[in-house]
Amino acid sequence: MNSFFERKFVIQGIFIAIALVIVARLFYLQIIDDSFLLSANNNVLRKVIVYPARGIILDRNSKVIVQNEPVYDLLVTPREVKDIDTALLCQLINIDMEGFKNRMAKARAHSPYRASQFEKLISSETYARLQEHLHKFRGFYVQNRTVRSYPDSIAAQFLGYIQEVNDRDIERSNGFYKPGDYIGASGVERSYEELLRGKRGLKNLMVDALNRPKGVFMEGKYDTLAVSGDGLVSSLDIELQILAEQLMKNKLGSVVAIEPSTGEILTFVSSPSYDPNLMVGKDRGNNYMDMLNDPTKPMFIRPIQASYPPGSVFKVVAALTAQQAGVIDQHTIFNCPGGYRYGRNAIMRCTHVDGPTNLVKSIQMSCNTYYGYVYAKMIDSRGLSGPKAYDLWREALLKFGLGHRLGIDLPGEKGGSVPESSFYTKGYGNEKWRSSYNISLSIGQGELGITPLQMANVMAIVANRGFYYRPHLIKGIGEKKIVKEEFTEKISAGVDAKYYEPVIEGMSRAVNMGGTAASVRIPGIEMCGKTGTVQNPHGQNHAVFFAFAPRENPKIAIAVFVENAGYGGTWAGPIASMLVEKYLNDTITLPKYIQDRIYNANLLPKVEKKASAIKKNPTTIKKDTVKTPRQIAQTADKKELLVHHSQVRRTHE
């Protein structure tokens, strides 16, 4: 003990004070400030998205239409890249030095420490070559994902395609999509996107200070599994589809076949089509641009987007609605002197003289005169003003699925056109118009527009004798094969079943007795159908054939459009006939030479014409053919109205 003993307390006091300072600091770091835990997790955690497999799509017989194929993305973490053989890497993934530098700069701009995409969608073959050398490229690694693959390269417009999400998609999805995700951009891929896409999983991986993977965080406690997208069962019959696409090769047009009893679409062809595999992979961008610039518009979904004047099929609808309205019955006879006189000097010509014509014969012969009378009765003889009678009639037309979208499960469907009476009232300047003002409507010309899908649907209604189901392409969703409720609803066309028989009889005779369609007749099957020709002021008329078969318990209703093909019986008829026979009997009995003629025909517009013809065809066709009501009215009294319809070329046969 000495005189400075008490300094012991000073020294101990300093020790305690410092210890308290340390404790206080620790209290701040460990208890008050939470950010460090976050930082520690950021250090060690790498959230890896596990992409779900997109739902596959099968045909009605469980054959694969779309499946998934593995591809690989090459990722790079710029900070880790050291002493690599750049030339070798460039050669392996087939890029040049410039491309390498650009990609590196982009990745570095994204983050020097985080992995970013260096090259996307590397094929399995390229990956196999790359993999051998991958260890030489520090900082590069590969992430696999899947892309769509189409084994039969068919049904492109039905399937649609997927593409990387854009900013708008991301915004609209409320953050569901992240940059680099894929989204259905058209077709079924788009309309069933939410079912097909599945649910992303998230894996929390740990890395060490050198960014080397170190296993799963917290034994996967916070991981979520990827849930594969629902599979879809399409109503398409893949074999029928392949056949239809082959038949439609080098032709512009559509084929739509519907199973009447369900509304399931068996065949959905828009021609020209494209190989859906072109919309996948690295060259997608170029292929897409090529197609956009293709004058034949392969991206245009003709069955639901092209609108044509209905032509002959409209007589079927007119006959049915007129019976239901009571203005005619099956025994009603009109005399056909070779045309319908609707004004003093105005005649709507029939190309032949049918004489006294009853309902069955009118359908069989596609008599214009008959339907001129029918239309006149509908509009003029119901004790109503023209516009009122017209609207009543229009209502009946709408029930046949005309003039509005049918609600198919594809985006971009158009509704065709059946103008309201106000359209004419406005055009004529007053309400005192009669059937003679727009008589061309009687035979499906004029302002009417119909899509191939609507036409096939009219056939389905006739086949069903009075009702239809909304045509659809997906008949089952997920493992339980759920059918959307809207597709099980039976929709009435508003005409009683008994009125269908004469019409069906007429259609049956047109095919089996008329002699006009020898190449259309199918041995052993009573097909009911009609040829039609849609006038096209820009060139060759469009060939149409619509039918259903067999007459009793119909299994298939079909509409075939071949643009610029001239007479319907030459092209559209045989195509429809072959498809129906193939579907019902799984054979084709049509003589080989006719088949070959069709397979080999090239009905694409001539190249020098393409600029104008293609552009206007067929989207703008309606606009050009449709005269304003005033124009029609002006010409109505002056001279005969020349109407081109299915019978125009009959004599040429």
Place this chain on the structure above:
Amino acid sequence: MNKLQNNSFLGRIDWITIGLWFLLCLIGWFNIHAAVFDPEHPGLFNLDTNYGKQSIFIFTAVIIGFCILIIDSRFFISTTPILYIAVILLLVAVLVIGRNVGGNQAWIPIGSFRLQPSEFGKLVTCLLLAYYLNTQSNKTPNKKTLLIGTCIVLFPVGLVMLQPDTGSALAFFSLVFVFYREGFLSNLFLILGALAILLFVLALLINQWILIGVIVVLSLFFILLFRKRRKNIINIGLLFVASSIYILGVDFAYEQILQPHQRNRIDIILGKMHDPRGQGYNLNQSKIAIGSGQLFGKGYLQGTQTKYNFVPEQSTDFIFCTVGEEWGFAGSVFLICIYLTLLLRIVNIAERQRTTFARIYAYGVASILFFHFFINIGMTIGIVPVIGIPLPFISYGGSSLWSFTILLFILLRFDSTRKGLGQI
């Protein structure tokens, strides 16, 4: 019985201190294990790893401790000058034949181990200081004794600075507590010392001229307050002049004497520089490790910062990160309590010694341990600049563990003889 035990050899040993010492060694071992733990190769006990080697070091340290306890304490006193000279020679030798690790020529390779003479420098400096001051204990403290004592300390400091190992060199300055306790330095000195540190920090943070301006105002205020006595006015005036020169000197020293990396470390701790990926990486990761431990820590071997090598030097200088991350606030406070208990205990032991030698030596031990404790933990939590010195008994390393063990056990040996032998 009690009396008998007290008089026996074992009974005279301070078992509490030994218990604390062993506890610290164990905590150290576990945390070194955690720090080098590789989850992919958990493996069994492996002598090639750091924790395997540390087991050997601890085992050897126990033997060394035992040997020290059975050696006559007078041996240490009589050999002190020789030991001092021997270590000084080693410190010279390391400059010639030493191995350069991380820019410091501080290690002499002996077989597979490396000896770090500077660790033993602290021990012998303590001993010689005690030895010398003991010889002067009959006189009242005077300037000459203080000067010679200071020289005893500064001589090894100079050699260590040549390595250059600034951290180890700084540790010698902790012996200032010894001079203070023995009356060579006044309370005023402590206050001035604290003031000097404060001014140092302020000078770096604030523009020097503004700082001097503030001091002018303060000085005038105090002069006004104490103007009755002329002496006060002169003192305050002198203090002002000294402060001003000091402030200007700080800036000069900071720019001219400190090396760039030292400047950076100071800048980072003062918040003048933010560079978590470069200069501040160690500190930032260290704070993340400790901070992420939160109240109870992530659990043994569960620290991701530790396990995946985000913190550099984590088994040596940054071992406290592992404690903070895996044992949390609770574990960290527990460790601090053990240290504090040990330090306070050593001071108490110091005061119960009958010999001046033992007391001075004990204060030396306390000072050095305290310095390491404060600076090491302080740097990991960002209250002092990063200075590379180990945490006694915890950090990995044979030299460090042995030298601290010897340091402590020699004290225990002196303590055990305080009753039986009386005056030496």
